[in-house]
Amino acid sequence: MSPTDLTACTAVxxxxxxxxxxxxxxxxxxxxxxxxxxxxxxxxAFCLVDxxxxxxxxxxxxxxxxxxxxxxxxxxVPTSIKDLILTTGWPxxxxxxxxxxxxxxxxxAPATARLxxxxxxxxxxxxxxxxxxxxxxxxxLTGISRNPWDTSKTTGGxxxxxxxxxxxxxxxxxxxxxxxGSVRIPAAFCGNVGLKPSFGRVPAFPLSxxxxxxxxxxxxxxxxxxxxxxxxxxxxDPRDWTSLQYEPIDFTDGLDDGVLGLRIAFxxxxxxxxxxxxxxxxxxxxAVAELEMAGAIVDAIDPGFADPLEISTGLWFTGAWxxxxxxxxxxxxxxxxxxxxxxxxxSGLSSLxxxxxxxxxxxxxxxMRQFMTHYDLLVTPSVAIPAFEARPTAQEPMxxxxxxxxxxxxYPFNLTQQPAITVPCGLTGAGLPIGLxxxxxMFGDAIVLRAARAYEQRRPVLRPxx
Numbered sequence: 389m390s391p392t393d394l395t396a397c398t399a400v401x402x403x404x405x406x407x408x409x410x411x412x413x414x415x416x417x418x419x420x421x422x423x424x425x426x427x428x429x430x431x432x433a434f435c436l437v438d439x440x441x442x443x444x445x446x447x448x449x450x451x452x453x454x455x456x457x458x459x460x461x462x463x464x465v466p467t468s469i470k471d472l473i474l475t476t477g478w479p480x481x482x483x484x485x486x487x488x489x490x491x492x493x494x495x496x497a498p499a500t501a502r503l504x505x506x507x508x509x510x511x512x513x514x515x516x517x518x519x520x521x522x523x524x525x526x527x528x529l530t531g532i533s534r535n536p537w538d539t540s541k542t543t544g545g546x547x548x549x550x551x552x553x554x555x556x557x558x559x560x561x562x563x564x565x566x567x568x569g570s571v572r573i574p575a576a577f578c579g580n581v582g583l584k585p586s587f588g589r590v591p592a593f594p595l596s597x598x599x600x601x602x603x604x605x606x607x608x609x610x611x612x613x614x615x616x617x618x619x620x621x622x623x624x625d626p627r628d629w630t631s632l633q634y635e636p637i638d639f640t641d642g643l644d645d646g647v648l649g650l651r652i653a654f655x656x657x658x659x660x661x662x663x664x665x666x667x668x669x670x671x672x673x674x675a676v677a678e679l680e681m682a683g684a685i686v687d688a689i690d691p692g693f694a695d696p697l698e699i700s701t702g703l704w705f706t707g708a709w710x711x712x713x714x715x716x717x718x719x720x721x722x723x724x725x726x727x728x729x730x731x732x733x734x735s736g737l738s739s740l741x742x743x744x745x746x747x748x749x750x751x752x753x754x755x756m757r758q759f760m761t762h763y764d765l766l767v768t769p770s771v772a773i774p775a776f777e778a779r780p781t782a783q784e785p786m787x788x789x790x791x792x793x794x795x796x797x798x799y800p801f802n803l804t805q806q807p808a809i810t811v812p813c814g815l816t817g818a819g820l821p822i823g824l825x826x827x828x829x830m831f832g833d834a835i836v837l838r839a840a841r842a843y844e845q846r847r848p849v850l851r852p853x854x
Contacts, residue, residue, distance in 0.1 A: 394419040395557035396851070399465045399613040402560065406453045406464050413453065413464025417446035417509050420466040424512075424558050427854050432533045433543075433552040435471050436478055437512035442466070445509045452507070462620060463507025466559040470550045471513040472520050473497045473563060473604070474593075483516040483527040486719035498591040498625035499563050499604050506620040511559055514549030517781075518724040519597075519711060520565055523573050523795055524779070525549055528724055532778050535578055536852040537820055541775040544574035547607065551578040554607045556854055561617060567602040568700055569771075569798025572810040574607075576770035576823025579812045579850060581608045581840070583618070586831050587805035590621045591628035597714075598707035600630065601700070601802040609849055611811065611841040615639040618833065632831075639834055647842045648683030650835075652676070653763040659690035661796040664772045671814040671822040672769045678846050679767070679839070691759045691766065693800070696752055700799040701788035702737060702745045709734025729786030749803050756804045760829035765839055768797045770810035770823030797825055807833040811840045812849050821850075 394402065394416045405411035421439050428434050449464035458464075474480050474497040479489040496504060504510065515525055515533045525533040525548025533548045535541040536556040543552045547564030551574030554562050564571045566584040575582025583605045596602030606617035616639075624634035654676045656669060680686045712720065712731035720728070737745075760766070773794050784790045792799055801808045806827055813824035824843065828836035 395423045398610045399560045413446040413449035417466050420559050431552050433549040434512045435515045435530045442511040460506035466511050467508040467561040468514050468559050470564045475500045483518040485529050485722045502620045502623050516546050518727045520546035521727045526781050534778050535775050542778045544577035546570040548574045550607045551575050555580045562607040567598045569795050571605045576810045577775040579821030583614050583809045585833050586807045588632040591625035591631040593627035597711040611844045615837050643841050650684045650764040652684045652686045653689050653766045655690045660695040667816045675813040675824045699745050699748050705730050705734035725782035753804045766827040768825045770825040771795050774816050774820040807836045809836050809840045
């Protein structure tokens, strides 16, 4: 007999049900697909749901579990894929009307391939703004995605569909991308766990047109699930020449070792964030106190760099201009005005401008490598504000400030390529999630997960009521 609500189970819990025989992958997948049918019309988290293929994969998984021969560490777990990531048999439209869905879709991106090899049951694709171009999830193609805690609010972006799906119980695992905060922003706004691993830890193909700021990472409802996903996603793929040399790290090993004795730098503003919402600031201070009570050694200190907003948006706008020039005039005419505006700004940057931005990025990366020799972790708010109103595209003039000024804690660590995770650390008075960001030294993904787990054990993740 299956539990009352399989959609409330984490991946780790589902796997234990499958192992013990108290529930099957078919039952779990049916429960998730039925919940999507009920709930997603309110949220618009999915741009594609494939019930037939999902159930076929679940039946195969159920047979393997009945034989006591699971096919991998995620066998039978319902999982979704952000619609920037190639998936065999399904269109990858990238939130854009410029892409023809009627073409062969015969390639899995590395992340998709690893999930499939691990036995994950792929159920569908989640929404994204066009080409993942902004920190809210709206597009001319798929409309507005909405926050499961309050459907009048944004999910954040660009992995907004992914975050909303996981938070709402529409599958416990999903994969997103993060070029300036696009995993962590929506995870913070929607109240789930979102990890941006060290750059290159999770192979990608094709590489992002936005360059070496772009990471892939898990969205989950528990830190243990994120560690389990990282064991799968970090496996090698020769198509990504920028990926790290593979190390067979078990990210679940030592996950419960706690933070006793770890040196944590706490920077509530990074030295430059001027407008942190008071409820966000208070919740993060309380979360840091929890880490200190758990045995961490905490120093209130800023890393010592100026706001790198100009670097981040300059490189991003250059990527948008590069991508724009792969489109025909007809395609350009039907793009999201926000993406078109980014490309237009990028067109005004010279090669010398870009070289100077990259030089400044290198200085920031070096500064942070040196800073992290003194600390095991850096802790900040995830986003400076709670989720704002959900809205259509092109509601504000495109500037660096309007694009990312409200998320000053996320983009620096794309520039430095360090691992960073967001975990929920409370709710505002209006009932909106607040995120705590934990940043590690480069390649320190395991210690980031360990600290996040230590906090999560003291303050378990809350779930929205839908």
